[in-house]
Amino acid sequence: MSHAPTDLSGVRRPLSQANGLPNAHYVDPGVFAEERDALLFATWAGLAVTADVPEPGDAVPIDFLGLPLLLLRDKAGEVRVFQNICRHRGMILVDAPRKIEGAIRCPYHSWCYGTDGRLVSTPHVGGPGHNTHDAIQRSELGLIEVRSHVWRDVVWINVSGDAPAFEEVMAPAMARWAEFEQPLYHGGDDSRFELEIACNWKLAVENYCESYHLPWVHPGLNSYSRLEDHYHIEAPGAFSGQGTLVYRQITNETGNSFPDFDGLSVKWDTAAEYLSIFPNVLLGTHRDHAFAIVLVPHGPDRTVEHVHLYYAVPDTDSGLRQRNTRQWKTVFEEDIFVVEGMQRGRHATGFDGGRFSPAMDGPTHLFHDWVAARMEAHRARPRAAE
Amino acid sequence: MTGLGSDMMIDLDTRLLDAHAADDRRELVALYAEAADSANDLDAACFYLTHAYVFALETGHPRATHLHKALCRHGRDH
Numbered sequence: 001m002s003h004a005p006t007d008l009s010g011v012r013r014p015l016s017q018a019n020g021l022p023n024a025h026y027v028d029p030g031v032f033a034e035e036r037d038a039l040l041f042a043t044w045a046g047l048a049v050t051a052d053v054p055e056p057g058d059a060v061p062i063d064f065l066g067l068p069l070l071l072l073r074d075k076a077g078e079v080r081v082f083q084n085i086c087r088h089r090g091m092i093l094v095d096a097p098r099k100i101e102g103a104i105r106c107p108y109h110s111w112c113y114g115t116d117g118r119l120v121s122t123p124h125v126g127g128p129g130h131n132t133h134d135a136i137q138r139s140e141l142g143l144i145e146v147r148s149h150v151w152r153d154v155v156w157i158n159v160s161g162d163a164p165a166f167e168e169v170m171a172p173a174m175a176r177w178a179e180f181e182q183p184l185y186h187g188g189d190d191s192r193f194e195l196e197i198a199c200n201w202k203l204a205v206e207n208y209c210e211s212y213h214l215p216w217v218h219p220g221l222n223s224y225s226r227l228e229d230h231y232h233i234e235a236p237g238a239f240s241g242q243g244t245l246v247y248r249q250i251t252n253e254t255g256n257s258f259p260d261f262d263g264l265s266v267k268w269d270t271a272a273e274y275l276s277i278f279p280n281v282l283l284g285t286h287r288d289h290a291f292a293i294v295l296v297p298h299g300p301d302r303t304v305e306h307v308h309l310y311y312a313v314p315d316t317d318s319g320l321r322q323r324n325t326r327q328w329k330t331v332f333e334e335d336i337f338v339v340e341g342m343q344r345g346r347h348a349t350g351f352d353g354g355r356f357s358p359a360m361d362g363p364t365h366l367f368h369d370w371v372a373a374r375m376e377a378h379r380a381r382p383r384a385a386e
Numbered sequence: 387m388t389g390l391g392s393d394m395m396i397d398l399d400t401r402l403l404d405a406h407a408a409d410d411r412r413e414l415v416a417l418y419a420e421a422a423d424s425a426n427d428l429d430a431a432c433f434y435l436t437h438a439y440v441f442a443l444e445t446g447h448p449r450a451t452h453l454h455k456a457l458c459r460h461g462r463d464h
Contacts, residue, residue, distance in 0.1 A: 101444070101445045101446040102442070102443050102444050102445050102446030102447065102450065103443040103444050103446075104444075105440060105441075105443070105444040110440045112440060112443045112444060120443065121439070121440055121443055121463075123436045123437070123439075123440050124433075124436060128429065128433050129428075129429050129430070129431075129432030129433040129435070129436055129462055130432070130462055131436055131457060131462050131463040132462070132463060132464055
């Protein structure tokens with residue numbers, strides 16, 4: 001760490017007295033790198049969704065904060081994440097999404113790997129026509145696998161490899177939405193879109209987890225979903241978000257709606273919830289559909305939101321799906337000027353991180369406090385451990 | 387390319403270059419196997435056999451197992 005550490009003491013104060021995160025956490029490349037290690041590599045972060053690799057052999061290279069990764073579904077159908085490099089000379093193995101028909105062949109010297117990561121061929125490694133050498137043990141030179149876990153179709157990864165078990169970390173969120181632990185069916189091409197936004201990834205998290213802005217930024221919701229119909233969701237150290245008590249199903253021109261998930265309690269007839277799962281996954285659930293947004297940071301001031309919508313059954317009405325996608329896209333696009341405006345605002349030298357509404361900003365402060373706590377813990381580690 | 391008769395070499399060399407240019411990897415399996423069969427010495431044969439095997443592995447070609455066994459038989463793989 002070459003820069004002076006940011007002062008996070010103001011963030012750690014109680015909500016009514018706290019400041020938000022200092023500007024540097026949004027604009028400084030050094031702090032961005034610190035946060036990469038402390039917040040995104042050391043935790044369970046969202047990388048993609050399994051719907052990105054629907055069939056065995058499907059492979060997608062992903063640059064995750066500069067780390068070249070390969071998301072693939074192996075021949076047995078399991079979704080895996082590897083570092084996208086050959087163990088020989090560190091060459092990038094797969095440079096565009098494609099189907100692996102047999103093995104992954106390095107384009108440089110043609111070392112080959114199975115979709116399960118095993119090194120299966122080392123051509124000419126012992127000289128021309130000699131494909132073995134005592135010094136090259138294939139069993140020790142498989143692809144470097146990144147710890148991963150699938151929940152709600154999101155592929156979560158722990159790059160550092162030493163985070164507590166996923167089920168342990170996510171237990172509060174899993175318990176909250178236990179009724180929705182049932183198959184999710186991705187709506188397909190009409191149910192995915194990306195938004196490139198010129199802001200730090202945390203601003204997208206912060207905006208998503210609070211309802212305070214809804215009547216101002218999403219006036220279309222006022223007619224049926226007023227501010228007072230929302231409630232805060234706060235799980236310190238895990239997630240924060242908001243819920244609504246007046247969710248109304250979308251219908252098509254003949255009045256039909258999507259089928260419900262099975263066996264939901266009465267609460268969900270009109271409730272819907274939206275969780276920011278720290279660090280970078282935004283989830284929503286309703287009686288009849290769900291969505292996942294994976295935020296992939298591409299620098300201190302650039303983020304891509306990968307949005308995916310899911311349903312309770314595999315075959316839903318295409319027109320209705322498209323209408324639902326349009327509706328959500330409109331809502332998420334309405335947020336862009338806000339997060340980009342806050343990003344520009346973070347260059348104001350007089351901004352002290354801001355103050356929170358004690359009544360309305362609890363979920364936002366909870367996220368800031370999580371960031372600050374993890375950063376402090378990261379900075380307190382012995383240097384030898386880095 | 388070494389170890390082949392000259393006419394055959396020119397013809398096969400051309401077909402190999404064409405297959406590489408077209409990035410036709412399944413055709414490369416057949417052509418390198420053919421080159422291996424036509425080679426005059428074991429080292430050259432195993433060189434081509436290796437290429438046939440690698441492209442067979444990559445493409446999930448059914449000949450991969452047979453090619454691998456051939457390399458193992460000559461002590462060139464395991």
